[in-house]
Amino acid sequence: MKKAVPDRIARLRAGLAESDLSGLVVSAPSNIFYLSGFTGSSGALLITAERALLFSDFRYRLQSREQAPDFEFVEVERDLFQRVGRVSADTCAGRLGYESAHLTCELLGHLTEGLQSRELVAATGLVEDFRAIKSPDEIVHIRAAAALADQALDHMISLLRPGATERDIALEGEYFMRRAGADAVAFDLIVASGPRSALPHAGTSTRELQPGDLVVIDIGAAVDGYCSDMTRTFAVQTATEQARQIYEIAHRAQRAAAAAVQAGAICGEVDAVARTIIDEADFGDCFGHGLGHGVGVDVHEAPHLRKGDDTRLAAGNVVTVEPGIYLPDIGGVRLEDLLVVQADGAETLTASAMPAELPVV
Amino acid sequence: MKKAVPDRIARLRAGLAESDLSGLVVSAPSNIFYLSGFTGSSGALLITAERALLFSDFRYRLQSREQAPDFEFVEVERDLFQRVGRVSADTCAGRLGYESAHLTCELLGHLTEGLQSRELVAATGLVEDFRAIKSPDEIVHIRAAAALADQALDHMISLLRPGATERDIALEGEYFMRRAGADAVAFDLIVASGPRSALPHAGTSTRELQPGDLVVIDIGAAVDGYCSDMTRTFAVQTATEQARQIYEIAHRAQRAAAAAVQAGAICGEVDAVARTIIDEADFGDCFGHGLGHGVGVDVHEAPHLRKGDDTRLAAGNVVTVEPGIYLPDIGGVRLEDLLVVQADGAETLTASAMPAELPVV
Numbered sequence: 243m244k245k246a247v248p249d250r251i252a253r254l255r256a257g258l259a260e261s262d263l264s265g266l267v268v269s270a271p272s273n274i275f276y277l278s279g280f281t282g283s284s285g286a287l288l289i290t291a292e293r294a295l296l297f298s299d300f301r302y303r304l305q306s307r308e309q310a311p312d313f314e315f316v317e318v319e320r321d322l323f324q325r326v327g328r329v330s331a332d333t334c335a336g337r338l339g340y341e342s343a344h345l346t347c348e349l350l351g352h353l354t355e356g357l358q359s360r361e362l363v364a365a366t367g368l369v370e371d372f373r374a375i376k377s378p379d380e381i382v383h384i385r386a387a388a389a390l391a392d393q394a395l396d397h398m399i400s401l402l403r404p405g406a407t408e409r410d411i412a413l414e415g416e417y418f419m420r421r422a423g424a425d426a427v428a429f430d431l432i433v434a435s436g437p438r439s440a441l442p443h444a445g446t447s448t449r450e451l452q453p454g455d456l457v458v459i460d461i462g463a464a465v466d467g468y469c470s471d472m473t474r475t476f477a478v479q480t481a482t483e484q485a486r487q488i489y490e491i492a493h494r495a496q497r498a499a500a501a502a503v504q505a506g507a508i509c510g511e512v513d514a515v516a517r518t519i520i521d522e523a524d525f526g527d528c529f530g531h532g533l534g535h536g537v538g539v540d541v542h543e544a545p546h547l548r549k550g551d552d553t554r555l556a557a558g559n560v561v562t563v564e565p566g567i568y569l570p571d572i573g574g575v576r577l578e579d580l581l582v583v584q585a586d587g588a589e590t591l592t593a594s595a596m597p598a599e600l601p602v603v
Numbered sequence: 604m605k606k607a608v609p610d611r612i613a614r615l616r617a618g619l620a621e622s623d624l625s626g627l628v629v630s631a632p633s634n635i636f637y638l639s640g641f642t643g644s645s646g647a648l649l650i651t652a653e654r655a656l657l658f659s660d661f662r663y664r665l666q667s668r669e670q671a672p673d674f675e676f677v678e679v680e681r682d683l684f685q686r687v688g689r690v691s692a693d694t695c696a697g698r699l700g701y702e703s704a705h706l707t708c709e710l711l712g713h714l715t716e717g718l719q720s721r722e723l724v725a726a727t728g729l730v731e732d733f734r735a736i737k738s739p740d741e742i743v744h745i746r747a748a749a750a751l752a753d754q755a756l757d758h759m760i761s762l763l764r765p766g767a768t769e770r771d772i773a774l775e776g777e778y779f780m781r782r783a784g785a786d787a788v789a790f791d792l793i794v795a796s797g798p799r800s801a802l803p804h805a806g807t808s809t810r811e812l813q814p815g816d817l818v819v820i821d822i823g824a825a826v827d828g829y830c831s832d833m834t835r836t837f838a839v840q841t842a843t844e845q846a847r848q849i850y851e852i853a854h855r856a857q858r859a860a861a862a863a864v865q866a867g868a869i870c871g872e873v874d875a876v877a878r879t880i881i882d883e884a885d886f887g888d889c890f891g892h893g894l895g896h897g898v899g900v901d902v903h904e905a906p907h908l909r910k911g912d913d914t915r916l917a918a919g920n921v922v923t924v925e926p927g928i929y930l931p932d933i934g935g936v937r938l939e940d941l942l943v944v945q946a947d948g949a950e951t952l953t954a955s956a957m958p959a960e961l962p963v964v
Binding site: 283300364421530 | 665705707708709782805932
């Protein structure tokens with residue numbers, strides 16, 4: 243990580259110049275981490291053409307020195323953003339950018355107070371745009387996170403039996419990944435069974451698995467600050483014809499959309515590949531979310547594979563492809579792989595099997 | 604929880620009337636949970652004198668019905684806050700409040716677009732103020748969370764030996780609490796050893812414990828949406844005279860400040876009780892954070908026990924009392940209990956022992 247920091251700051255400075263900004267106040271924790279290496283829970287960066295400052299409080303005095311040696315540390319007791327504003331006013335002339343998608347209205351007020359009459363400009367997406375294209379080093383971390391999730395999934399599959407609770411299966415999956423070296427889970431793992439599998443972001447409950455349940459397992463690890471994301475669907479002991487049918491459609495949609503992923507492809511058109519297959523099978527109303535999203539420092543980041551999005555994929559994007567079909571009160575299927583976009587296709591980072599027919603365990 | 608929702612909405616409506624607001628847009632996840640029971644990752648509430656609406660997307664269609672039956676569900680495909688604005692414009696005349704401490708600048712822009720010319724007012728703290736005083740039902744959940752942390756701490760103490768890593772000890776503590784029924788941890792557990800114990804919010808690393816280390820363990824569970832918070836400090840096998848000394852001072856400060864907690868006490872004065880003891884022992888520079896904070900749906904919430912804060916404690920507040928002394932590059936001590944404020948004192952929810960002399964394990 244450390245070596246990458248100067249490159250990223252240089253790239254941001256070029257971006258600032260293009261946007262006619264004299265500096266950027268960075269407040270999104272994932273952008274702070276990406277640019278500086280700092281992981282404290284409270285802080286902000288100010289990056290100008292000449293200087294790179296990290297503002298935080300007493301608690302992070304030593305940690306900032308350890309994690310962000312390329313930054314000058316400014317220790318602030320209270321009203322951190324007012325201080326950022328004051329230092330900005332002293333440090334750079336001209337327009338100052340801030341991250342409007344992350345900064346709260348209250349903190350913008352503090353920043354403005356400190357800045358007094360300096361011009362502030364909403365500059366969301368500057369850092370996120372760089373982040374969407376991963377370097378080989380970053381892909382190493384994402385690959386490691388995906389490999390841990392693959393191993394954990396095998397362990398979780400071994401626990402799928404009537405009477406096991408969603409929560410226990412999720413906890414064992416998380417414990418497995420963290421013992422194996424994950425910093426954390428990329429998100430609260432989802433184990434959603436029976437009718438709950440029709441809730442696309444159900445989390446887990448204390449529901450016990452029953453024969454005939456569909457079980458959606460959505461799992462990701464975080465390694466060295468980078469996330470992975472994968473989903474598989476199973477049936478417990480037995481499966482209805484309807485469950486087999488929606489699985490088969492979701493699988494077909496997943497494979498067709500994954501095959502459409504390559505540099506230059508338009509995000510909305512990749513989404514449409516999957517959506518058309520599900521629509522034509524008359525389940526269009528049961529696939530209410532986008533096809534996929536970028537994955538990196540955040541588990542949801544740019545680019546977004548969704549209806550109407552005209553962004554073009556680029557080599558180095560890492561995206562999920564995850565169509566789902568959800569039948570309220572009955573159950574659902576979601577199948578998700580993680581892909582690295584390449585010039586002429588994509589490499590799938592997920593290694594876990596995705597059988598063409600609903601796996602019954 | 605369900606029974607409490609109508610009471611909370613009624614209380615909020617009274618608060619809106621006092622603030623001359625016709626409605627409030629609630630965007631902070633913890634306030635959304637407190638007022639409605641909804642735990643989805645994306646959503647907003649609009650509460651007016653007559654109506655209570657929950658806005659979220661397709662993913663939460665069923666979950667919202669299950670968790671927030673007192674709310675009308677509005678399903679939004681994109682630009683959630685623009686929709687909230689449009690519905691607000693149709694639903695209530697007069698000034699509309701929003702949570703400026705939680706809403707991002709970008710989402711305020713979307714809300715404003717939807718609302719068109721309606722007057723928007725920053726109304727932060729309305730819900731938080733109610734939340735600071737806990738009902739007996741809420742204290743039941745916090746007590747349960749504190750009891751789980753007490754048990755987990757015993758387990759973690761049994762693992763404190765040279766060669767054990769901070770991360771493994773923290774993971775075992777978390778796994779213990781979640782297997783015992785915690786929904787989650789209240790925060791990433793801290794196990795900070797040796798020089799890292801001088802980092803007040805160190806998190807964990809792969810550092811192995813060594814004889815003579817100070818080890819700070821900061822642990823909390825979440826049960827039914829409510830948090831607990833507790834810290835203890837230990838020495839591994841042997842302790843220096845200096846470590847024993849700073850422990851004894853921190854302990855004296857903790858006990859004196861905890862004894863000063865009661866309804867009517869001024870937050871800044873309770874902080875001063877501990878700070879004076881540490882100052883007089885010449886370690887004032889080594890205690891850079893506030894004495895404590897409220898705990899509830901969030902692990903950090905109102906009220907705040909900190910220098911100069913003139914808020915008065917009230918019966919039903921649940922607060923931490925956690926002085927610390929941190930010697931850079933050497934080590935630190937922090938001791939934290941969780942207290943329920945009562946008319947004539949406080950009840951300590953933490954049951955784990957806090958010996959007057961540094962425990963050597």
